[in-house]
Amino acid sequence: MGSRVQSVPERIVRIARRTLLTVFGVQLALAVGMSLVDSYRRRGKKPKPFPVTPPRTVSVGDSTLRTYTYGRDLYADMLAAIDGAQRQILFETYIWKGDEIGERFKAALAAAADRGVEVYCIYDSFANLVVSPRFKRFPSNMKVLRYPLYPAGWRFFDVARYGRDHRKILVVDDHEGFVGGYNIGSAYETEWRDTHVRITGPAVWDLKRAFADFWNLNRRRRIRASERPLLLETASTWEPVIRFHRNVPKLWMFPIRSVYLEAIARSSVRVWMTQAYFTPDQDFADAMKAAARRGVDVRLLVPLKSNHIVADWISRGYFSQLLDAGVRIFRFRDAMVHAKTLTVDGTWSTVGTANIDRLSLQGNYEINVEVFDEAFAQTLEEIFAVDQGNSLELTSAEWEARDLHRKFTEATLAPLRPLL
Incomplete structure (x- = not known):
């Protein structure tokens, strides 16, 4: 034939x-x-020292917010809160290293459970693949939800079930909660520049609801005590100037991107943003460019070199158009800046876990706190100013003069943007 x-x-x-x-x-x-x-x-x-802003507390409505820019300060207060817990601890993290700091948190949580405190823990299995299995064995009196490595189950076709749990939350009793960009590990204690907030007052109740909703949505439907529904008795009072926004891929809820875009669209004076990984979609980049072109002082602060070099190169593909529109770009030296913050016009702010990339804005479980308060915005602006002082500003002339092989690498990696 x-x-x-x-x-x-x-x-x-x-x-x-x-x-x-x-x-x-x-x-x-x-x-x-x-x-x-x-x-x-x-x-x-060896890690290099970098400037930090000391913790500062401001009153916002009936609550208080305390900012942290250095892991050692944050961990000290988180561990003190755990040690002082009397009734309940809700602890959630993306990365939980099995190093000295990770062991300190594990021991503190176990000690709280031993003295009769209800301890709930959530961590992401994928983010902790390299952590020793020994570290992941917990006492039976701790209720632990390991967000699965493969969460889709038999519904492999359902893309809404592939999001990772990228949130970082600690709530102790009814009176204090922590949320922000810090994972748990020794490197984050002294080598990374991140931003976290401690919240007291009525706003803590919404943070508790956020934890409980995730637990109940993702727990396995079994009878073991560690996997029973988490039922909370929280007040129905709303804190009007502090709001939490949650991305919940399983329910196709992704409000954080809209929160960012609305704030930028309403800006009239300044937009100061710090991001660890900046890979926006074109509409997001256009919103920043439009603000700059109407005279808003738009500044973007990113790492000079992050811990993910591919993400760095992909993000650079947006630099030309942002610089041409008048956006000022600063690159933080000597340390990984992992913060996810934005402050607008000295009145509005957000701090949280969501990066400006597809994974955070359209894929992962994330949580950001939105704050309408001038004193808190001023605090974040002062933090930004300190960070800017440790950064190199990128100019249009400098950027256009980069080597041809750098331009080629950026163009080659650009199609990977939708994956990050």
């Missing part, structure tokens, strides 16, 4: 398929290679 002669359309499809696979292979190989080289270069490097 003679071989069948391929038609022109079949040949076109075959060539197109091979071309796409080749392009994707080049992108993947480049990303993997860059990550390996970056990891090798980081080995043995």
Whole structure:
């Protein structure tokens, strides 16, 4: 039998398929290679000191908010809160390292459970793959939800079930809660610049609801005490100037992106944003550009070098258009800045866990607190000013003069934006 002669359309499809696979292979190989080289270069490097802003407390409505920009200060207050718990602890984190700091938190939570405190813990299995299995064994009197490595189950076709639990929450009794960008680990204690807030007063009740809703939505439907529904008795009072916004992929709820966009659209004086990983969609970038073009002082502060080099290169693809529109870009030196904050016009602010990228804004479980208060906005602006003083401003001339191979790398990696 003679071989069948391929038609022109079949040949076109075959060539197109091979071309796409080749392009994707080049992108993947480049990303993997860059990550390996970056990891090798980081080995043995000692962390450098960086300026921080001391904790500061302001009254907001009937609540108080205390800001943290240094992990050691934050961890001291979190551990003190755990040690002082009398009735209940709700603890949730994305990364929980099995190092000295991770062990301190684990021991404090176990001690609280031993003295009769209800202790609920949630952590993400994927984010802690490299953590020792020994560390992940907890006393039976602690109720622990391990958000699964593969959360979709048999519903592999349901993309809403693939989001990771990227939230960081601690609530102790009814009187204090913590939320922000800090994970739990020794490196974050002294080597990373992040932002977290401690909240007291009525606003804590909404943070408790956020934890309970996640627990009840994702717990396994079994009878074991550690997996029973978490029922809370919280007041129905609303704190009108402090609001929590949650991305819940399982329910197709993604309000945090809208919160950012609305605040930027309403700005008239200044928009100061700090982001660990900045990979916006084009509409988000357009909102920042439109604000700058109408005279708003738009500033973006990102790491000079983050812990994810591929994310750095992909984010740079937006720099040209932002700089051309008048957005000022600052790159933080000597440490990884992991904060996710925005303050607008000296009156509105947000702090939380959501990065400006697809994974945070359209994929993961996230939580941000929105605050309508001038004193709190002023605090965040002062933090931004300190960070800006430790940053290098990127100019349009400097950016356009970068090497050709850098432009090529940015263009090659650009199609990976929807994946990050």
